[in-house]
Amino acid sequence: MLAWLAVPGAPFRRAIDENIDLAVHTIDQLHEIASAAVDSGQRAQIHLKVDTGMGRGGAATHDWPGLVEQARAHELDELVRVAGIWSHLATADEPGEPSIGRQLMVFDEALEVAARGGVRPDVRHIANSAATLYLPESHYDMVRPGIAVYGVDPRPTALRSPTVALRPAMTLEARLAQVKRVPAGTPVTYGQTYATPDATSRGG
Structure with missing residues (x-):
């Protein structure tokens, strides 16, 4: 289980104690999680997030090398383990949208920065529901289907593939x-x- 949103002061120690992976967006958040790991007595499993162009969460590309460096330092101190590196696609439901390719390129560059910094995650992930269904080049090591789990194709009806057969899991009345x-x-x-x-x- 990955908890990917948290505010300062979140119950990080409890998450560590219960073996919940934690997303890390900033150096301050990383330090707070490392401190919680000291209190817990066990390593925190973290997934570093880079903002590849959605503009919502994750480290900006100019902040990414610093986050990688600090994460590696905490790994060497045996406070964290970088289990994953991830991002999120903004327009995967729009076929041919140029930002998809740009985001994947930025993600690949971020992975190279991490590798040069000695950070080698178990998994790399960026694919949401639309990318899981329609962009195999974005699958890396794992995918994160969201709305598709509920049987909803994220693409507009006219753009859906006839080979994708999802069954809605619920109705709302x-x-x-x-x-x-x-x-x-x-x-x-x-x-x-x-x-x-x-x-x-x-x-x-």
Whole structure:
């Protein structure tokens, strides 16, 4: 099990005690996990995350060499073990999107930096559901299907492969609390980004 999001002060020692792998995005987080490993008395299993272009989590490429260096130092001190290196694809559900290739290239470069720094993980992973289904070149050592586990193809219907046959694992149903008639041009919900194109009934 990999816990990939955590805030400062998270229960890292408990995670280590229970053999949960921890994602590491920053040097500060790495030091906090190493300190928790001292308290635990056993090594933390960590997965270093590099931001290859999604811009959400992970070390920026200019911070990556420093994170690798510190992770290796903590490995030598027997406080952590780098079990994985990973990232996340932003547009794997869009066939031919140029950012896919760019992200894979940045990921490969990050892996080379890690190898030069003496960090050799057990697994390298970047593939989400869309990449698992449609981008075999992104599979590396493991994949991380998310929405596909629930039987949902992440691609728009028109772009789905007929060879991918997923079966939805659940349905969600709810009762309507209110139905009312509104005129054309009525904005609906937060931000008012949608307005009814004509007079209609709307449920909520």
